[in-house]
Amino acid sequence: MRKEVLGQCPVCNSSLYVAKLKCSNCHTTIEGEFQLCKFSRLSKExxxxxxxxIKNRGNIKEIERELGISYPTVRSKLEAVIEALGHKPSPVATEGRKEVLEKLSRGEITADEAVKLLKE
Structure with a gap:
C-alpha cells in the first residue's frame, strides 16, 4: 500500500520536495529536486x-447536506483551504457578514462599502 506524499516536514513544518521518482511499470528511476504542487500542502481534512x-460542483446546499454542517461552517472550511493554498482571505471571511452589517448599522461604513464587502 502506497502512502500519500507529505507536503510539509513533520519535524519543522517546512516545505518538502521530491528527490526521487520511480516508474511502477518499468522501474525507471529519476533523481533530482522536484517541487510538489500546492495542493500537497493541504491537510487531510x-x-x-x-x-x-468539487464532487458537489461548489453547491453549498449539497456540501452542507453531505457533510452535515451549516453554511457558516462550509464558508469557514472554504476560507481555510483558500488561505492554505496561499491566497489572501476575503475581508468578509475575516470580519464575517454579520460584522459588516453591524458596522453598517452603526454608521461606520457606507452602504456602498457594505455591498462591496459582501460581494467579495
Missing amino acids: NKDFVDVF
Missing part, C-alpha cells in the same frame, strides 16, 4: 473538503 466541494 482540507483535501477531503476540497474533494466534497
Whole structure:
C-alpha cells in the first residue's frame, strides 16, 4: 500500500520536495529536486473538503447536506483551504457578514462599502 506524499516536514513544518521518482511499470528511476504542487500542502481534512466541494460542483446546499454542517461552517472550511493554498482571505471571511452589517448599522461604513464587502 502506497502512502500519500507529505507536503510539509513533520519535524519543522517546512516545505518538502521530491528527490526521487520511480516508474511502477518499468522501474525507471529519476533523481533530482522536484517541487510538489500546492495542493500537497493541504491537510487531510482540507483535501477531503476540497474533494466534497468539487464532487458537489461548489453547491453549498449539497456540501452542507453531505457533510452535515451549516453554511457558516462550509464558508469557514472554504476560507481555510483558500488561505492554505496561499491566497489572501476575503475581508468578509475575516470580519464575517454579520460584522459588516453591524458596522453598517452603526454608521461606520457606507452602504456602498457594505455591498462591496459582501460581494467579495
